[in-house]
Amino acid sequence: MGLSSRTSPRVPAPIACAAWLSGCAGPQSALDPAGRGAERLAELFWWMAGGAAVVWLAVAALAVYAVRGGARRAGGGAQRALIVWGGAVVPTLVLGALLAYGLSILPGLLASAPPGALRISVTGEQWWWRVRYESPGEAVELANEIRLPAGEPVEFTLRSADVLHSFWIPSLGGKMDMFPGRETRLLLEPTRPGRLRGVCAEYCGESHALMAFDVVVLEKPEFARWLAAQRRPAAVPAGGAAARGGELFGANGCAACHTVRGTGADGVVGPDLTHAGGRLSIAAGTLPPGRAGFGRWLAKTHEVKPGALMPHFGMLPPEDLTALAAYLEALR
Amino acid sequence: MKNAAPEADESLWLLAAAPAIWAAHFLLCYVAAAVWCAKFAGPAGPLAPARRAILALTVLALAGIAVIGRGGWRRCRLPPPPLSREFDTDEDRHRFLGFATFLLSVLSAVATVYAAGAAAFMRDCR
Known part of the structure; x- marks a missing residue:
């Protein structure tokens, strides 16, 4: 083979530069601003x-x-x-x-949000995000997902439940550290609808790199509809594998740690699962949504997220795991 | 030949004085702002008294650095000895230390102004 055949084809500099700069775009880039x-x-x-x-x-x-x-x-x-x-x-x-x-x-x-602005409190926990919409209206809690209205300033109150974390949505603004026992604040104002990604920007333990969250910026009416839906209790499945999964959810002690509003599950240790099936990812941005993702999380918890506090349920029969995953997927 | 230079036992303290003033200014500015915000003004309170304190500290620091820099400049402007090839006499050291003191004073003055710059823009404790 001759030397000439090994050399890469020449690419014009402007095209190479454009291809290189395209790496700066995407849902998690400070150089592709959406705020x-x-x-x-x-x-x-x-x-x-x-x-x-x-x-x-x-x-x-x-x-x-x-x-x-x-x-x-x-x-x-x-x-x-x-x-x-x-x-x-x-x-x-x-x-x-x-x-x-x-x-x-x-x-x-570093300015404060204007009066009447949307206020969200976020607590960093190893290795997920407790998200609570404080205003307007009645407070509602969810996990690992933040939806925001476009064109509206939003004030985040940031806390940590255990170690140092740092809240960062690169496409929307700067990062802010989260300290145990102390509150910090961050003002963000999304400018256009779209799907973004946030991360923990402070090393916080072995699964630090698996502590992400989804951010969705919606037009204001769509955001209002979404927030109203989040306030409603879970749609409890009436029959089939999902209903059986609901029974297993109680029988296996999941309710001791997780809340599913509208059911007897009112644990506050782990993420609120009221609308877990409607979220864009599982386990803080680690697994894709859907039944397969829930099944993998339940059976291989510590393979997916080393050090996670949740015990794994790999000892359950496969049909039970499938039913539990179906139940979680149905919580929308 | 007897060396009549008075700086035969010259120390390095003056060389380190200007960077020491910069370091003290840096520390005191941060301590002043942190104590004011944590103990008196609150997380979003006005920073004005701390900014005035930082301005006073900056003027004092720059004055101290200017005095040291002027001393260094005078020492390095001494006429060089005739026939000096190795620059290893006490007077050469005197001149070198003076020049190094002057350069470090300039650097410390710039660093002091940069450190105080934050107070020029920040109006509250956020």
């Missing part, structure tokens, strides 16, 4: 990248100039001026300007 805060941060990033490029080019140009002996030919005074201006004054001014720009956007990012 006011993320827009400011993306601008800051590009200004910082531009400033860094200017400093780097200036340093590289000076290095070339020095290697070619230009400074020696220019004489001692010019050498000193080059060092003072190129090595100290210009970098100080560039960095000072970038620092001032970065600081100037901070007050806007």
Whole structure:
């Protein structure tokens, strides 16, 4: 085989650059903003990248100039001026300007939500998210999924139940740490509907990387309908495998840890499962939704999420696991 | 030849003074803001008294750094000895330490202004 046949085909630079930059898009990218805060941060990033490029080019140009002996030919005074201006004054001014720009956007990012704004409290727990819609109207709790109205500022109250976590939806804004015994706040304002992804941005134990959540930004009327549906109790399946799964849910002690509103299950240790079947993922963004996902979670809990506090139920007969998964899938 | 330089036993303390002032300024600014917000103003309270304290600390720090930098500049402006090739005499060390003190003073002044910059933009404790 000749050498020429091994070389990769030449790709025009603009196309290669576009393909490379397309990696910056997606549901979890600070460079593909879908919120006011993320827009400011993306601008800051590009200004910082531009400033860094200017400093780097200036340093590289000076290095070339020095290697070619230009400074020696220019004489001692010019050498000193080059060092003072190129090595100290210009970098100080560039960095000072970038620092001032970065600081100037901070007050806007840290502002309080206006009165009447949607308020959501989120508690980080190893390794899932307890989400509680505090207002408007009656509070409602769910888990590992946040839906937001487009164009509305939302204030998050953040807590931790165990260790340090950090709440981050890169497409919407900056991250905010969550501390045990202390509340922090974060204001986010989504600008367009879409599906996004949030993550824990502070190492919090062995399954830290499996602590994600789904974020869905909806138009306001659609959001109002969704929130009203979340407030309703679970639609308890009346027959078939799902109904039998409901009985197994009680018989196997699941109700001691999980709440399913509208049934006798009122445990508060684990995630609220009232509408678990309608969520976009299982186990904090770890498994796809549906019966197969629930079945895998129940049987192989610690393979899916090492260190999870929930015991696995792999000892149950397969038909029981299938019934339990059918029950959870039916909770919508 | 007898070396008459008075700086024969010169120490390095002055060299470290300007960075030490910057470090103390950095620490005191953060302590002032943290104590004010945690004990007096509350999580969203006004930062004005802490900003005034940071301004005063910054003026004091820059004045101290300027005095040290001026001393360093004077020492490095001494006329170089004739026929010095290795720059290893006490006077050479005197000049070198003066120049290093001056450069570190400039760096410390920039760092002090950068550290105080946050107080120029933040109006409350959030």
